[in-house]
Amino acid sequence: MTVATPGLVEQGALRVAAVQGWPGSALAVSPDGAWAAVALPGRVLVARLPDLDGVREIAVSDVRSMAAVGPDRLALAPRRGLLVIDDPLGTARVGLRSRAPGRLMLSAGADGRLAAVGERAALPRATVVARSDLARRRDWTATIEGAMAAAWLADGDLAVATGADLVLVRGGEEHARAPRPLGEPITAVASIPGGVALAGHGERVVLHAVLPGAARPAIEVHPGTGRALAAGSGMLVVASRSLGERVTVHDLATGGRTASLRGVALGAPAPGCVVATGREGTVVLVP
Numbered sequence: 001m002t003v004a005t006p007g008l009v010e011q012g013a014l015r016v017a018a019v020q021g022w023p024g025s026a027l028a029v030s031p032d033g034a035w036a037a038v039a040l041p042g043r044v045l046v047a048r049l050p051d052l053d054g055v056r057e058i059a060v061s062d063v064r065s066m067a068a069v070g071p072d073r074l075a076l077a078p079r080r081g082l083l084v085i086d087d088p089l090g091t092a093r094v095g096l097r098s099r100a101p102g103r104l105m106l107s108a109g110a111d112g113r114l115a116a117v118g119e120r121a122a123l124p125r126a127t128v129v130a131r132s133d134l135a136r137r138r139d140w141t142a143t144i145e146g147a148m149a150a151a152w153l154a155d156g157d158l159a160v161a162t163g164a165d166l167v168l169v170r171g172g173e174e175h176a177r178a179p180r181p182l183g184e185p186i187t188a189v190a191s192i193p194g195g196v197a198l199a200g201h202g203e204r205v206v207l208h209a210v211l212p213g214a215a216r217p218a219i220e221v222h223p224g225t226g227r228a229l230a231a232g233s234g235m236l237v238v239a240s241r242s243l244g245e246r247v248t249v250h251d252l253a254t255g256g257r258t259a260s261l262r263g264v265a266l267g268a269p270a271p272g273c274v275v276a277t278g279r280e281g282t283v284v285l286v287p
Contacts, residue, residue, distance in 0.1 A: 109191070
């Protein structure tokens with residue numbers, strides 16, 4: 001099936017349920033699939049899914065990373081800081097405001113866990129801060145040389161990409177290291193059942209088993225820079241900012257591609273839908 005939308009082309013088994021002209025630079029989707037947040041210049045829009053209606057606007061500038069912390073909290077990383085917004089689609093109260101040494105890349109996990117990978121001028125993205133209790137309490141801070149991206153595992157460990165290696169961090173200390181599981185520098189990590197999905201700039205995503213017996217084959221994807229990964233509800237969403245911005249959706253069990261979109265650079269799955277955003281706007285895909 002091919003469906004033409006303003007600036008977007010969908011190919012595959014999913015169909016377009018809603019489109020808005022929001023050229024988002026960051027994206028977060030609640031784990032229950034109730035809402036999505038899209039960062040625009042000077043503001044963040046929070047809308048109900050799957051119709052992208054009931055929009056709530058939050059005035060905040062220069063947001064480069066976001067994460068949904070449970071069903072009713074939104075973590076934002078504006079320049080040199082961290083904000084956690086309670087009830088983002090309702091009262092949108094500030095629940096936490098914190099300073100940071102530089103840009104933060106955020107990753108949310110189960111039970112309200114939040115990881116913030118921070119940049120430093122002398123050692124880029126070297127500080128990792130873990131929070132729990134719905135992201136309000138700081139649990140630990142670790143210095144991990146070369147850290148670029150992170151994802152929470154089901155057991156509470158944090159998988160951190162450090163150049164070409166994958167490091168498992170437990171309680172702020174390195175617990176295990178997998179040398180070069182992708183065969184190239186890792187730029188994106190996403191948690192999957194039994195392990196993590198890893199991507200770089202090449203033409204494959206490796207599903208790396210953290211637990212014995214959980215290995216899966218690699219998934220062929222489009223090459224690209226500015227890579228991002230998101231997994232959930234049996235789907236893997238692969239995005240890149242190169243090649244005119246592109247997002248593809250894959251079945252995690254088979255690796256088969258179920259949708260392809262151009263003009264969007266970020267995507268995230270949720271129960272019953274996939275949300276993508278980029279220079280051509282924001283789109284919701286459903287089965």
